[in-house]
Amino acid sequence: MFRVDRDGGTLSVTVPRNAIDAELLRQSAASVNGGAHARVVEDGAAVVVEVTAGDGAAAGAAASALFGRANGYPAFPAGTLEGFRNAERPVVSCIVLLPFNDLFARHVLLPSIIHSSRGHDIEIIVVLAGFGVDREPFQHLRMAESEMACISKGYNLGVEMARGEYVALFHDDCYVADPEWIGRALAALADPGVGAVTPELDSWFGLPVAKGVPLVMRRRDWREVGGYDEYYFVGVEDMDLTCALRARGQRVERLDVRYAHLRGMGSSLVAHESPHQLKQLFGYQVLPRTAIAGVHRDAMQRLVSQPFIRFLEGQYHLHFLEKFGDFLADNGVDVPMRREMYAHMRHPHLLTPAVAYASNREKLLDAYREMMNVDELARPV
Known part of the structure; x- marks a missing residue:
């Protein structure tokens, strides 16, 4: 079992012996710096790594670097986030939506943006869209608050604040x-014919879907196309935006750059029974990719078992088909069949309280909270 325990300036991380190379872990522990110290102890079927530093934050940074190296994730110079300042006249505005996964953003995502953007004028805008997030590490960035876990509204707010082209x-x-x-x-x-670029294009019945990992656009195009449709609370907004760009004659192209999408951390934190543990495992890069994929698979199974999630999936896709039916049909999608499929997905719940969630945002938020372990998510790390 993967586990993180904290005692002041000491982090004790337990991992299954068969999940990590113990020798590589020892090599990583030997290279810990910044005033931290690490030792590796094999204990039966587990390996325990103790990281000690002046305080919990320093121990966390050292643990993240240690496990990042052991799991093949990138490492960034100490102080990368703390030393960054937004450009006065940014060319690129980097917008991070942050519902709950603040440790990962602090130790991995934001340092990766900063380190990989050297020589360019950028700004970073963090849109808080949850709770239990430690704001202090992000105070020197631009910040805003948006509705809990609402992807479309959060990104739209971030783009409204953006100053970059x-x-x-x-x-x-x-x-x-x-x-x-x-x-x-x-x-x-x-090329004005290109509306957006991204390293990752998903597929929906053969049509490309641009993912924000990152999704890069001209701010002017985002505003002209209307940004993300805020009818969607979570999901489908990326399909909607992709089709909106293509329907007006612009292409969405794949960007050939090195990146990683450790898919599903946000949804896993929402659905997991121990999100406080999971947040630390993500943030300190303890979990190998295979373990993250397993956690995500289990979380999605729990989410789709919820009647209101199934109802929303059907409702949102019907809204999407209503908006882009002609465009989709011209691109080979059997729109009548898809309408029937999503109407059937929605139908069993039409006479249940779930129907209210599509039109009443307060009820929707309450339903999401009922799925979460709110007390654990709200606990500071």
Whole structure:
């Protein structure tokens, strides 16, 4: 079992022996710096790593660097986040939506943006959209508060605040590890026929879907297309934006840069029974990619078992089909069949309280809270 225990300036991290290379862990522990000390102890079927530093924050930073190296994640110079300052006249506005996954953003995502953007004028805007987040590490950045976990509204608010000619939208479960990412993105967007670029294009029945890992656009295009449709609370907004760009004749292209999308950290924190533990495991980079994928799979199974989630999935897709039916049909999508499928998904819940969630945001937020372990999510790390 993966576990993190904290006692003042000491972090004790337990991992299954078969989940990590103990020798590589020892090598990583030997290279810990910044005044921290680490030791590795094998205890039966587990390996225990104790990291000690002057305080909990320093121990956490050292643990994140140690496990990052052991798991093959990137490492960044100490103080990368703390030493960054927004440009007075940014060219690119990097927008991070942060509901709950603040430790990962602090130790991995934000340092990756800063380190990979050297030589470019950027600003970072953190949109808080949850609770239990330690704001102190982000005070020197630009911050805003938005509705809990509402992806579309949070990113729209961030773009409204942006000063750059370009915006780059980042999910809170990714990182970029390529110093060429801005140069390549801006070179692609020099073509007015390109509406957006991203390293990751998902597929919905053969149509591309641009993911925010990051999603880079001209701010002017974002505003002209209307940004994310705030009808969607979570999900479908990326499909909607992609189709909106393509329907007006612009392309969405894949950006060839080094990045990683550790998919599903946000939804896993919402659905997991021990989100306080999970937040630390994510933030200190303890979990290998295979373990993160397993956690995400279990979280999604729990989420889709909720009647109101199934109802919303059907309702949101019907809204999407209503907006883009003609465009989708012209691109080979069997729209009548999809309408029937999503109407059937929604139908069993039409006579239940779930129907109110699509039109009453307060009820929707209450339903999300009922799924969460709120007390654990709200606990500071």
